[in-house]
Amino acid sequence: MTASEARPAEQFEDLRQQAEADRLGMWLFLASETMMFGGLLLVLWFYRLSHPRETAEALASMHWLLATGNTALLLTGSLCMTLALAAAREGEARVLRRWLWVAALLGLGFLAGKSVEYGLEFQEGLLPGNDPASPLKSGAARLFMNVYLTATALHGVHILVAVLLVGGLAWRVGRGNLPVPAKAVTVEMIALYWHVVDLIWLFLYPTLYLAGRGA
Amino acid sequence: MKTRAVLAYLLLLALLLVQALLAGLVKPAPGVPIMLLALGQALVLLLGLVELRASSALVRLFAAASAFWLLLMFSLTLGELLTR
Numbered sequence: 001m002t003a004s005e006a007r008p009a010e011q012f013e014d015l016r017q018q019a020e021a022d023r024l025g026m027w028l029f030l031a032s033e034t035m036m037f038g039g040l041l042l043v044l045w046f047y048r049l050s051h052p053r054e055t056a057e058a059l060a061s062m063h064w065l066l067a068t069g070n071t072a073l074l075l076t077g078s079l080c081m082t083l084a085l086a087a088a089r090e091g092e093a094r095v096l097r098r099w100l101w102v103a104a105l106l107g108l109g110f111l112a113g114k115s116v117e118y119g120l121e122f123q124e125g126l127l128p129g130n131d132p133a134s135p136l137k138s139g140a141a142r143l144f145m146n147v148y149l150t151a152t153a154l155h156g157v158h159i160l161v162a163v164l165l166v167g168g169l170a171w172r173v174g175r176g177n178l179p180v181p182a183k184a185v186t187v188e189m190i191a192l193y194w195h196v197v198d199l200i201w202l203f204l205y206p207t208l209y210l211a212g213r214g215a
Numbered sequence: 216m217k218t219r220a221v222l223a224y225l226l227l228l229a230l231l232l233v234q235a236l237l238a239g240l241v242k243p244a245p246g247v248p249i250m251l252l253a254l255g256q257a258l259v260l261l262l263g264l265v266e267l268r269a270s271s272a273l274v275r276l277f278a279a280a281s282a283f284w285l286l287l288m289f290s291l292t293l294g295e296l297l298t299r
Contacts, residue, residue, distance in 0.1 A: 020271060027274050031281035038285045042292055049296045056243070068235045072228065079224040082264045086216050195265045202256045206249045210234060215243035 019185040030196045037200045054140035056215035064209040070113045077106040081191035088184035100170035107163035223263020
């Protein structure tokens with residue numbers, strides 16, 4: 001399919017109207033995602049304020065430098081997605097494909113870092129399933145780690161989906177199945193998803209690793 | 216678009232560095248400044264990389280509605296704990 005063959009779906013008058021509907025639908029989906037993670041963040045802050053001493057005990061065991069490096073990877077991925085969108089709008093398919101692959105690799109890097117972190121935490125008895133080795137004395141600290149695992153694993157699944165979407169998009173661009181700039185809105189929607197998953201991490205990271213550390 | 220994105224990215228990394236320094240050097244790490252820095256990062260991301268400003272009024276309304284819901288949920292729930 002070439003750029004000249006890009007046509008709107010039959011219910012739309014033109015590609016511009018379709019793009020606006022895409023944006024609105026995507027924001028509606030992302031608003032629901034924000035609300036879901038908002039609930040998890042609220043639980044975490046409720047724990048922290050209700051059990052400050054116990055959560056400080058859990059925070060002291062976290063691998064916060066590894067998480068800081070992972071945050072930098074995600075932010076760099078966001079930049080790559082914005083540059084990919086700029087390339088898509090300019091019709092630069094090769095540049096677009098390059099930025100998409102870099103973003104996908106950064107997402108994989110985040111997942112690899114998170115896997116290493118989970119491995120370390122399991123060995124140290126911080127995660128559920130290895131309780132005898134746990135250095136955490138209080139039940140509330142262990143409960144905080146359970147919510148930590150739920151929040152980060154759910155976020156990790158979102159990163160995995162983002163990597164698959166971005167990788168799939170790069171593959172389509174490479175095969176010439178995504179004419180740009182006509183279909184740049186597809187890149188825009190996936191970039192938006194990436195940015196919001198990144199945005200959620202920007203709040204999870206200080207909540208789970210930084211605030212109150214060393215208390 | 217590209218220049219603004221690169222500047223926003225550099226600002227995001229700078230804010231991340233400040234957060235990490237606060238967490239590493241100050242004992243205990245101050246929660247309020249660290250979370251305010253996170254809020255600043257979110258705004259830089261939304262305005263610098265997502266182009267929320269260029270979206271239609273309806274799209275911005277959707278984004279604002281989810282932010283308002285979060286504000287309501289956090290303030291009403293944590294308000295009780297924080298005022299005990």
